[in-house]
Amino acid sequence: MWYTDIVDLTVSSVDIHKGYIYMKSIKKRLKNCILCGVLVLGLFTAPIMDAYADRTIDEVQDSIDHQKEVIEDINDEIDALEGEQDILLEQMDDLNAEIINVMTSIDMLTDEIAQKEQDIKATQAEYKEAQKVEEQQREAMSIQVKMMYEGGKTTWFNQLLRSSSFSDMLNNLTYTESVLDYSNNMLEKYEAAKNQVHDLWDKLEAEKKDLQSQKKDLEDQKQYCDELMAQLKDQSDNYDALIAQAEKEAKAAKKLLQEEQKVLKKLKDEEKRRQEEERRRQEALNKTYETTSYTQIVDAASGSDIGKKIAKYGLQYVGNKYVYGGTSLTNGVDCSGFTYRVYEAFGYTLPRTSYAQRSAGRAVDYADAQPGDLIMYSGHVGIYIGDGQIVHASNSKPYPKGGIKVNKATYRKIIGVRRIVD
Numbered sequence: 001m002w003y004t005d006i007v008d009l010t011v012s013s014v015d016i017h018k019g020y021i022y023m024k025s026i027k028k029r030l031k032n033c034i035l036c037g038v039l040v041l042g043l044f045t046a047p048i049m050d051a052y053a054d055r056t057i058d059e060v061q062d063s064i065d066h067q068k069e070v071i072e073d074i075n076d077e078i079d080a081l082e083g084e085q086d087i088l089l090e091q092m093d094d095l096n097a098e099i100i101n102v103m104t105s106i107d108m109l110t111d112e113i114a115q116k117e118q119d120i121k122a123t124q125a126e127y128k129e130a131q132k133v134e135e136q137q138r139e140a141m142s143i144q145v146k147m148m149y150e151g152g153k154t155t156w157f158n159q160l161l162r163s164s165s166f167s168d169m170l171n172n173l174t175y176t177e178s179v180l181d182y183s184n185n186m187l188e189k190y191e192a193a194k195n196q197v198h199d200l201w202d203k204l205e206a207e208k209k210d211l212q213s214q215k216k217d218l219e220d221q222k223q224y225c226d227e228l229m230a231q232l233k234d235q236s237d238n239y240d241a242l243i244a245q246a247e248k249e250a251k252a253a254k255k256l257l258q259e260e261q262k263v264l265k266k267l268k269d270e271e272k273r274r275q276e277e278e279r280r281r282q283e284a285l286n287k288t289y290e291t292t293s294y295t296q297i298v299d300a301a302s303g304s305d306i307g308k309k310i311a312k313y314g315l316q317y318v319g320n321k322y323v324y325g326g327t328s329l330t331n332g333v334d335c336s337g338f339t340y341r342v343y344e345a346f347g348y349t350l351p352r353t354s355y356a357q358r359s360a361g362r363a364v365d366y367a368d369a370q371p372g373d374l375i376m377y378s379g380h381v382g383i384y385i386g387d388g389q390i391v392h393a394s395n396s397k398p399y400p401k402g403g404i405k406v407n408k409a410t411y412r413k414i415i416g417v418r419r420i421v422d
Contacts, residue, residue: 277347
């Protein structure tokens with residue numbers, strides 16, 4: 001029974017040991033794969049740090065697609081690691097069951113050995129008792145023989161001589177012989193009993209030795225299993241570390257992916273805005289504006305066609321009211337709201353305030369001002385139309401004193417001229 005358990009356990013442990021060696025090779029392979037994933041992530045970290053304006057939509061989209069592949073590869077590696085760890089944990093469970101079986105067997109053998117020792121002690125006591133009885137019987141026979149043949153020769157001989165007949169003498173001899181036979185038989189019986197007890201003693205000692213040998217084998221097996229379990233536990237801990245590292249890299253990759261997606265959105269929004277500006281610009285350029293009393297001034301000035309169209313577009317709203325903070329060319333605007341909306345119609349996005357508009361476009365001298373240029377004042381802004389005049393949203397007084405109107409450009413001190421279009 002015990003040998004069968006030992007053989008089964010040995011086979012299981014050898015298989016597990018082979019599995020452990022295999023796990024080491026798997027660990028090395030997967031660790032290299034994870035390292036590759038980390039290196040790939042590093043390659044895609046730097047571009048995200050660049051200004052998104054320096055990258056094309058296709059470049060960012062390629063980066064996103066590649067980043068998704070990196071994340072997928074890492075997730076595959078995590079799945080592989082977890083799968084291999086599950087196998088390892090199953091082996092640990094099997095090995096743990098084997099250890100429990102071995103420990104149970106050791107406990108049972110320990111109990112059997114203890115029982116054998118008790119049986120041996122009892123047998124030893126029986127043997128000593130049998131030996132004592134044998135000695136007593138031997139001593140009694142010795143005394144009896146001595147009395148009959150040595151100390152009592154005359155008495156025994158005289159008893160034979162006093163026999164009344166030959167038959168009586170034979171009876172006396174037969175009696176004497178039967179007494180001696182009985183005593184000898186008892187001695188042989190006691191000696192056989194003693195030998196039987198001694199044989200049992202030898203048998204119990206042999207069984208005890210065999211049980212101790214089995215117990216030693218099981219203790220060696222348990223030590224091997226404990227060492228193997230420690231190795232598997234270390235391997236499982238290594239898997240935990242690899243999985244944690246991979247999950248960390250996957251989290252970092254997802255974060256980078258989100259950043260790239262944000263960059264892509266900005267680029268697409270920017271592209272959409274440029275397309276919308278271009279659409280408006282083309283629409284404004286192709287539009288025929290209503291002739292006003294200021295059209296000839298614009299046409300007579302030198303400058304770009306688009307600059308002149310911007311000036312003409314703004315002149316269409318002369319007479320509309322001024323509203324502080326307003327941005328509606330028809331329902332009311334302030335000075336910077338007026339320039340903001342006029343340029344927006346042509347696809348150009350200006351800052352919202354007159355102060356911020358001082359940095360828009362590029363600076364030119366007032367002597368070189370052309371229709372469409374921004375004329376900057378302290379806290380105010382207008383659009384140059386030519387012949388030293390501007391169109392602007394002035395103040396809240398009714399037109400012609402207030403609202404969107406035309407004034408000389410020098411009606412206030414000019415602090416700068418900004419050219420938005422060439």
